[in-house]
């Protein structure tokens with residue numbers, strides 16, 4: 512059964528590359544018979560990204576959700592999923608700067624279609640994956656971020672922002688909209704059964720500027736500590752009285 516899906520592209524000042532990404536994804540969908548839509552979530556980018564995407568929506572399978580100001584990557588992805596067509600069975604995310612290789616999307620979709628996996632992750636840290644043109648500092652920061660989250664999961668690329676997940680795996684899951692790491696939030700909390708990591712080579716952005724700053728490191732640590740705390744025994748326990756249940 513072909514899986515219908517919506518993939519969110521969060522944008523802030525990505526006018527320089529968004530048309531190339533949207534047209535490439537559109538071609539990948541068509542050439543592989545995929546039933547996908549793109550949702551760009553734009554935070555009123557001063558460079559006019561949102562307006563450009565509205566124009567592109569007449570030619571490609573893309574719609575733009577406009578938010579009034581810069582509200583963060585993770586919250587953008589979460590809002591995009593709410594905006595997605597309701598009959599999409601899978602939801603995903605991809606960066607706008609071509610760091611995430613669109614050519615692995617068919618493999619991600621097929622993995623969900625197989626019924627064996629509830630989550631398909633674009634992965635830099637499995638055989639065949641990698642990173643190109645990243646300065647040493649970024650590589651070390653990424654590995655440190657992953658090491659801190661390692662006890663949470665067996666997934667290798669825990670901080671990947673490139674993935675596709677069955678919609679039902681997110682039902683009832685409270686996602687923290689803090690910061691940049693929506694992938695970690697999903698990997699640590701959603702009910703997806705088995706995950707598969709599909710390798711790709713990450714390329715540093717060629718156009719536009721990075722939105723990552725030192726504040727995001729603090730956000731990441733806050734996010735991690737909240738996830739760890741939620742995993743502590745009894746963290747989500749509800750007393751019978753609080754749940755409105757009657758004791759035995």
Ligand SMILES: Nc1nc2c(ncn2[C@@H]2O[C@H](COP(=O)(O)OP(=O)(O)OP(=O)(O)O)[C@@H](O)[C@H]2O)c(=O)[nH]1
Nearest residue numbers: 521522523552554582583584587606607721722723
């Ligand atoms: N809507 C929205 N999108 C954002 C926001 N911050 C970042 N993004 C988008 O999220 C994606 C990832 O941001 P990047 O700046 O590429 O962050 P990064 O990949 O960690 O860093 P570089 O690739 O080095 O720039 C891009 O598509 C950004 O445009 C935000 O506050 N709102």
Ligand SMILES: [Mg+2]
Nearest residue numbers: 606608610716
């Ligand atoms: Mg990037």
